[in-house]
Amino acid sequence: MSTPQSYKSCASSQEEGVRILYACESGSRAWGFPSRDSDYDVRFLYVRPVEWYLSIFEKRDVIERPIDERLDLSGWDLRKALQLFRKSNPPLLEWLQSPIPYAENYSVAERIRALSPLTFSPKSCTYHYLNMAKGNYREYLQGDQVKIKKYFYVLRPILACEWIERFDSMPPMEFDRLVDALIPADSELYTIVQQLLARKKAGDELDLEPRLNPINDYLEERIGYFERTAVHLKSVEVDRDRELDELFRSALREVWG
Template identity: 50%
Template sequence: MRDIILSKLNEMEKENNIKILYAVESGSRGWGFASKDSDYDARFIYIRPIDWYLSIDEKKDYLEYPIDELLDINGWDLKKALQLYKKSNPPLLEWLSSPIVYMENYSLAQKMRDLLPDFFSAVPTIYHYLHIARNKYQEIMSTDQVKIKRYFYILRPLLACMWIEKNNTMPPMEFVKLMTDQVLDGALINEIEKLLNKKTSGLEIDIEPKSPLLIEFLRSKISYYENHLKSVKKTNVSDYSILNTLFQETLKEVW
């Protein structure tokens, strides 16, 4: 599949007259809990020739490859990516730590990693993860049985919130790293590991009865972070000029 994805990315470069600066796997395969039939979610940052940016016209700043049951590929223009980076956009920041890298032909991604301590903002990132967890939690509470993958769609963002509170840094993409960073109850760890083994060895549609232990953990953490956000303040970066410099340097490096 890696060769197929690389072939599609190369096609997109030629068809759209772009250069892909960085391409990674996102979604469950990047998170480390893919099922046997999980699809592939490739994400990338690209750059166009210099003249494309010398216009006042509004232009499309993203690209998508037609989605099928197995493969989902889309990417953002560099300018869009840096605008989102400035806002500490969690999905973009996750890409920078993906364990599965398809392309990294230029210096951009490493420079973004190096600048991350200056641009990471804990409060909006916790808001992002809490919003995901709360919505997914409400979905499973309306059923008697739960798709195993839905547990992890709640667990992962909550563990990310816990990571941020503890370390004040962007959480890693991989679920196992998030989990091992925390001191959790032994029974809870066993329950999560049991479900993780079932998830990675089974199918996307596999279901389980509700786990009272896990449900209570999810409920308590959602409640905790709802209250936590009331007592913390967002910090602002005062100087974004370095991102303009990074944009200009990348144009020169590529073209």
Template identity: 45%
Template sequence: MEEKIRTKLKEIEQTYQVKVLFAVESGSRAWGLASRESDYDVRFVYIHPLDWYLSIDPHRRDVIELPISDQLDISGWEITKALRLFRKSNPAILEWIRSKAVYVEHDQFIAKLRRLEKDVFHPKSVLSHYIQIAKKNYASLHGKEAKLKNYLYAFRSLLASKWIVQFNEIPPVDFRELLERVKLDSQLGNELEQLAAAKIHGDERKSMQPDPVLNEYIRKELDWLSDTVKLMYAGKKDPTAKLNKLFRETLIDVWKENFVAYLK
């Protein structure tokens, strides 16, 4: 599948006349929670040639999305869209640049982007995001049956939230890395390990009886996190100048030949 994904990315570059700056796995495969049935959720950032940016007309479509087929879900953001969202501390792109499943990586761009993480990281907004994801999954854990993956996704968001409160840092992507460092009761940690193993080695769609103990734990943590986020500092830095510089440097670096032609 990895070779197929890289081939698809090359086809995207040729079809849309762009360069892919980085492409990674997101979702369950990046989190270390993939089963045999899990999709490959490939996300990428791309850049157009110089002419696309030097136009009096407004920029056109800033996403590329392929139809989902054969367990492959692939889509990407144009670089200026990605950097605007990065400036807002968008959790999706923060996770993408931390993914260990990398298909394409423009070394200079990604290194510079990672150096700007602290300039864009806004604990309150990222924490709010993970709380909402946890609440969404928690809402599905009631009734006669609950999906195993919804428990894991609820707890992954809770652990990411607790990481932010505990360390004031961007949380890691991998579920087990979160489990290892976030303070949890050992019995709960073991139970989550068992749930993760059951998903990885079992059926992606597997259901289970709702667990009242786990549900109560999630409810209490969500109440505490919801109170905590309200007290957090809401101010933000403005890294726009640095991100503009990164965009311009990347445009020159990727499309050197275009710039040479313009200078002649």
């Protein structure tokens, strides 16, 4: 079976003509609730030679490689990444703080991290997580029998909304950190979530089971709450285009000489 390090051969300079700037785990392994057969979801940033950008034509700015049933690779060109960064893109911000980095070459990733607090938009990030929670809740957690492992895919984004409201910063990727910071340890909800988490990590088959009413009640109340309050959150609109342009140009110089 392939390992996460396989991104080196799949997105290498020999095959794609790129240089990898940063690569990390982005899925359940980074969130802290992998099962025994969880995929490796590797995400990376890359840059192409200067000549590639000097064109009148729009070109594909992502690289995607399904290696096998356990390893999925997806990368963004640096220019695309910076365009999304200026809009406070949550997936990119998550990648840059992944607890499982696979590679960090050159200074670009750290320079983007340094700018992150200045461009972080509570409103846009909350809407991102809220819409994720609503979609997964509607799809998987309705009715008396639910896909029980999907609780994690609604709990995590709702807790991310809670983190943004409370701390006014980008939430951590790790599910345990969100739970410990935001759910009282002496509550029934905390106990049920910990039991479910232990089952998932142990490799239990978490498929259709009776709904867990304490979690559903919490999720429905929180979804309704953030639907009402997200509109009032701060929306950061800071003009840093010149700074990001210079970051992009200096990255090209650093990587290609």
